[in-house]
Amino acid sequence: MKSLGIDIGGTKIYAAVVAENGTLLSEIKKYATPKTRKEIEQILKEIIQNFEAQVDVIGISTAGAVDNTNTKILGSTGNLCIDYPKINFMKLSSKKVVIENDANCAAWAEFKLNPEKNKQNIVVLTLGTGVGGGIIVNGQLLKGKNGAAGEMHFKMSRNKRRQCTCGAYDCFEIYASGTGLKLTAQELSGNPAMTTYDVIEGVKNKDELCSKILQTWQNDIIDGIIGLANIFDPDYVILSGSMAQFVDYEKITLSVNKEIVTTPTKVIPAKFANNAGLIGAAILAMEKIK
Amino acid sequence: MKSLGIDIGGTKIYAAVVAENGTLLSEIKKYATPKTRKEIEQILKEIIQNFEAQVDVIGISTAGAVDNTNTKILGSTGNLCIDYPKINFMKLSSKKVVIENDANCAAWAEFKLNPEKNKQNIVVLTLGTGVGGGIIVNGQLLKGKNGAAGEMHFKMSRNKRRQCTCGAYDCFEIYASGTGLKLTAQELSGNPAMTTYDVIEGVKNKDELCSKILQTWQNDIIDGIIGLANIFDPDYVILSGSMAQFVDYEKITLSVNKEIVTTPTKVIPAKFANNAGLIGAAILAMEKIK
Numbered sequence: 048m049k050s051l052g053i054d055i056g057g058t059k060i061y062a063a064v065v066a067e068n069g070t071l072l073s074e075i076k077k078y079a080t081p082k083t084r085k086e087i088e089q090i091l092k093e094i095i096q097n098f099e100a101q102v103d104v105i106g107i108s109t110a111g112a113v114d115n116t117n118t119k120i121l122g123s124t125g126n127l128c129i130d131y132p133k134i135n136f137m138k139l140s141s142k143k144v145v146i147e148n149d150a151n152c153a154a155w156a157e158f159k160l161n162p163e164k165n166k167q168n169i170v171v172l173t174l175g176t177g178v179g180g181g182i183i184v185n186g187q188l189l190k191g192k193n194g195a196a197g198e199m200h201f202k203m204s205r206n207k208r209r210q211c212t213c214g215a216y217d218c219f220e221i222y223a224s225g226t227g228l229k230l231t232a233q234e235l236s237g238n239p240a241m242t243t244y245d246v247i248e249g250v251k252n253k254d255e256l257c258s259k260i261l262q263t264w265q266n267d268i269i270d271g272i273i274g275l276a277n278i279f280d281p282d283y284v285i286l287s288g289s290m291a292q293f294v295d296y297e298k299i300t301l302s303v304n305k306e307i308v309t310t311p312t313k314v315i316p317a318k319f320a321n322n323a324g325l326i327g328a329a330i331l332a333m334e335k336i337k
Numbered sequence: 338m339k340s341l342g343i344d345i346g347g348t349k350i351y352a353a354v355v356a357e358n359g360t361l362l363s364e365i366k367k368y369a370t371p372k373t374r375k376e377i378e379q380i381l382k383e384i385i386q387n388f389e390a391q392v393d394v395i396g397i398s399t400a401g402a403v404d405n406t407n408t409k410i411l412g413s414t415g416n417l418c419i420d421y422p423k424i425n426f427m428k429l430s431s432k433k434v435v436i437e438n439d440a441n442c443a444a445w446a447e448f449k450l451n452p453e454k455n456k457q458n459i460v461v462l463t464l465g466t467g468v469g470g471g472i473i474v475n476g477q478l479l480k481g482k483n484g485a486a487g488e489m490h491f492k493m494s495r496n497k498r499r500q501c502t503c504g505a506y507d508c509f510e511i512y513a514s515g516t517g518l519k520l521t522a523q524e525l526s527g528n529p530a531m532t533t534y535d536v537i538e539g540v541k542n543k544d545e546l547c548s549k550i551l552q553t554w555q556n557d558i559i560d561g562i563i564g565l566a567n568i569f570d571p572d573y574v575i576l577s578g579s580m581a582q583f584v585d586y587e588k589i590t591l592s593v594n595k596e597i598v599t600t601p602t603k604v605i606p607a608k609f610a611n612n613a614g615l616i617g618a619a620i621l622a623m624e625k626i627k
Contacts, residue, residue, distance in 0.1 A: 112599070122598065168482045180568070184474050184481075191570025192458045195599035201564025205494055205512075205557065215563070215596040222495075267495065273505070274491025278470070278568070280481025306505040308412065309402070309485035 051098045052329030054108040057126025062094045065329035069160040084130045095140045105144045106332030108152035108324035112195035117145045145332035152327030154181025166282040174290035178220040222267035232260045269302045280309040287317035341388045342619030344398040347416025352384045355619035359450040374420045385430045395434045396622030398442035398614035402485035407435045435622035442617030444471025456572040464580035468510040512557035522550045559592045570599040577607035
C-alpha cells in the first residue's frame with residue numbers, strides 16, 4: 048500500500064508519497080501556505096491531482112482538533128486563515144481522505160515506526176512555538192469524546208503568573224514551549240527584549256544566567272512530564288519539535304523517575320524531525336483503510 | 338451471572354454478592370481490617386468460603402496499583418500492613434479472582450452502570466483523605482504499561498509550597514483532598530490546629546473566612562479538572578468520595594468549561610457512595626470471565 052501524506056502548517060505545506068513502513072517514496076514537495084481558504088484548497092487539489100493515481104489513500108496532518116471520524120476540524124487552527132476549518136477535505140479526492148491533528152500524527156509516527164512493538168503507551172510532546180500533545184493508550188490514539196484530547200493545557204501555578212495563548216493562565220504550554228523559554232528568560236534577566244536565540248547562544252558561550260534560564264525552563268518541562276507519567280504510566284515520553292534539541296534527556300529521565308509514583312519511564316528524543324506529521328498522517332490513513 | 342465483591346480498605350473490609358446490573362444480592366458484610374497479613378488472609382478466606390458456591394467469580398477492590406493481568410499489587414498500599422501486597426489473592430478461591438485498584442473499581446462502576454451507554458470517556462476523582470483517580474478511555478480502564486496509571490500527582494505550583502504524602506511537592510492530591518482542605522484552612526487562618534470539620538461547620542454558620550477557605554480548595558479542584566479535561570476531552574468528570582459532597586457542581590462545571598480548549602464537559606457527583614469499590618470490582622470480575 049502507498050499513501051499520500053500532506054502536512055499543512057501555518058507557514059508551509061509539505062507533501063510526499065509514503066510506504067507502509069514509513070519510507071518516503073518521493074521527494075518532499077514544499078509550498079508556502081496561502082492566506083485564504085480558496086488558495087489553500089487550490090494547492091491541495093493540485094497536490095492531490097499530481098499524486099492520487101499512485102496511492103491508495105490520502106492522509107492529511109493539520110493544526111486544530113480533528114473529530115473522531117477523521118473528517119472534520121473542530122477547534123481553532125492557530126496561524127491558518129479563520130475559515131480554514133470549513134474546507135471540505137473529503138471532497139478533495141476520489142480516494143479516501145483521512146485527516147488528523149498534527150501532534151497526533153507525529154505521535155502516531157513515533158509509535159508505529161518504533162521497532163519495539165510491545166510499547167503501546169507513549170506520550171509525545173511537540174515543543175515548538177507552542178506545545179502539542181499526542182498520546183497513545185494501548186496502541187490507540189487518545190481522542191476523547193469528540194477528538195479534542197491531548198491538549199497540554201494543565202496548570203503549573205496557582206497564582207496567575209503567565210497568560211497562555213489559549214486565554215487561560217499558567218498552562219504547561221506557556222512554560223514548556225519556545226515562547227515559555229523566552230518569557231522565562233525575560234523574567235530572570237529583567238530584559239524584556241531577550242529572545243530564545245539569546246539564551247541558546249548564551250548557553251553555548253557558558254553564560255551563567257543563560258544556563259540558569261535554560262535549567263528553569265527544563266525544570267518546568269520535568270514538572271509537566273511528572274504529572275503526565277503519573278497519569279499515563281507510559282513506556283516512553285518522547286520529545287519532538289524544534290525546542291526538543293535543547294534539553295538534557297538523561298537528566299530529565301532521572302528527575303522524572305525520582306518523583307513519580309507509577310513505574311519507571313524513559314524520556315527520549317523523537318526519531319522523526321520535521322517529517323513526523325506527514326509520515327504519521329500517511330501511515331494512519333493506510334491503517335484506516337485496512 | 339453473580340459475583341462476590343470485596344472492598345479492602347485501610348480500616349474496613351466490605352463484602353457482598355452482586356448481580357450483573359450492579360444490584361446487591363446480599364447484605365453487605367463488614368469487618369475491621371486487621372493489622373497483619375495473616376489475619377487479612379484469614380478474613381478473606383472466611384468471606385470467600387461463605388459465598389463462593391453462590392457466585393461465578395470474585396472481584397476484589399484494593400488500595401495500591403494493580404498489574405495489567407489483575408493478579409498482583411504493584412505499589413504501596415497506604416494504610417495497610419507493609420507485606421499486604423504479598424498476599425496471593427489468586428489462591429484464595431477455586432473460582433477466578435480478579436483484583437483491581439479501588440479508584441479504578443469506583444470508576445468502572447460509575448461507567449458501566451451509567452444509563453447513557455454512549456459515554457465512553459470518563460474521569461472519576463475520589464476525593465477523600467487523599468485523591469484517587471480512575472479514568473475510562475474509549476470504554477476501557479486507563480492502566481498504562483504496567484497498570485499504575487491514573488495517579489493524581491500532577492503539580493499545582495512551581496515553588497515547592499506543600500509536600501505531598503508521595504514525597505514530591507505540590508501534587509493535585511495535596512490540594513484537592515480532605516488533607517488539602519485542612520492545609521488550606523491552616524494557611525489562610527494562620528491557625529495550625531484548624532481541621533476540615535471546622536471549615537465545614539464554619540461554612541454552615543456562614544463564616545466568611547471558612548467560605549473563603551472552601552472556595553480556595555474548590556478553585557484548586559477546578560484547576561486540576563481543567564488540566565484533565567484538556568488532556569482527556571471526557572464526557573463527564575465524576576467526583577466521588579467523602580469530600581465530594583462539599584463542592585458546588587454547577588459552579589465547577591461553568592468554571593471548567595470557561596477555560597478548557599477541548600469540547601464542553603460536565604462535572605457531576607458519583608452515583609454510588611461507599612459501595613462503588615465493591616460493586617465496581619464485582620462487575621469488572623464478571624466482565625473478565627465473559
